[in-house]
Amino acid sequence: MNNSIAEINTYAKKWVLAAGERIKESFSKTLDIQAKSNPNDLVTNIDKETEQFLIGKIKETFPSHRILGEEGFGDKLMDLSGVVWIIDPIDGTMNFIHQQRNFAISVGIYIDGEGIIGLIYDVAHDELYHVVKGQGVYMNEKELPELRERKVSESIIALNATWVTENRRLKPELLAPLVRNVRGTRSYGSAAMELVYVATGRLDAYITPRLAPWDIAAGILMVKELGGIATDLRGKSLNLIKENSVLVTAPGLHQEILGGYLKDGNW
Ligand code: IPD
Ligand code: CA
Numbered sequence: 001m002n003n004s005i006a007e008i009n010t011y012a013k014k015w016v017l018a019a020g021e022r023i024k025e026s027f028s029k030t031l032d033i034q035a036k037s038n039p040n041d042l043v044t045n046i047d048k049e050t051e052q053f054l055i056g057k058i059k060e061t062f063p064s065h066r067i068l069g070e071e072g073f074g075d076k077l078m079d080l081s082g083v084v085w086i087i088d089p090i091d092g093t094m095n096f097i098h099q100q101r102n103f104a105i106s107v108g109i110y111i112d113g114e115g116i117i118g119l120i121y122d123v124a125h126d127e128l129y130h131v132v133k134g135q136g137v138y139m140n141e142k143e144l145p146e147l148r149e150r151k152v153s154e155s156i157i158a159l160n161a162t163w164v165t166e167n168r169r170l171k172p173e174l175l176a177p178l179v180r181n182v183r184g185t186r187s188y189g190s191a192a193m194e195l196v197y198v199a200t201g202r203l204d205a206y207i208t209p210r211l212a213p214w215d216i217a218a219g220i221l222m223v224k225e226l227g228g229i230a231t232d233l234r235g236k237s238l239n240l241i242k243e244n245s246v247l248v249t250a251p252g253l254h255q256e257i258l259g260g261y262l263k264d265g266n267w
């Protein structure tokens, strides 16, 4: 690799902030909204334009870097060799359309499969969450503290009610005891934001049966940097080249949830 991590990081931060400015400008314009896999799986012209903007910058400055982007303007990747940018231009598109908040730009940068840089930009609140492996996690200029040990009985977990009732594998009967025993459950509609909330301690865990690499590439790096744990629902390592089930927790909680509540699932 010819570029230093510091150099890649500087550009990544600048481009994500610039992409956020473009998204803010779109707030006063009419969106072009289309459905993808089903009527509730939405994409807008701004999702596409944001991905194209970021890819244009990356290809111009770092032509050898490869890109995995949700909207398909990047490369077709079979592995994570070299420098790979994993981009979700707008995570939480439905929130972006309906609420103009609770969405984020998410960019994870992996080098030979290892997560090195993560950026999640909460555009509506002007909060840029940022990690460089081994150098801590920052919200704008403020460093986030290490995560504290938690127990199920004192935690708030993120769960999506639709998945709990409709997903054949995330069975309601398995999750009911967990929902009963936690302090509370939440659902924000943006995986990137939910992962950031685990990193900040606003949530203690996030559980979901299926996410794409671009939903989690940046957020899991932040949680892990602060001592949290990120695996699939069987406790296995996440694979960023395919979809995964996801269990992300503060320390202490992972084994309690996995061993106590999820062990009988057919994930
Ligand atoms: C979605 C959001 C949502 C999650 C979905 C994702 P998108 O991403 O992260 O919270 O439940 O599985 O697809 O489509 O808004 O980028
Ligand atoms: Ca997403």
Ligand code: CA
Pocket (backbone or CB within 6 Å): 047, 070, 088, 089, 090, 091, 092, 093
């Ligand atoms: Ca998206």
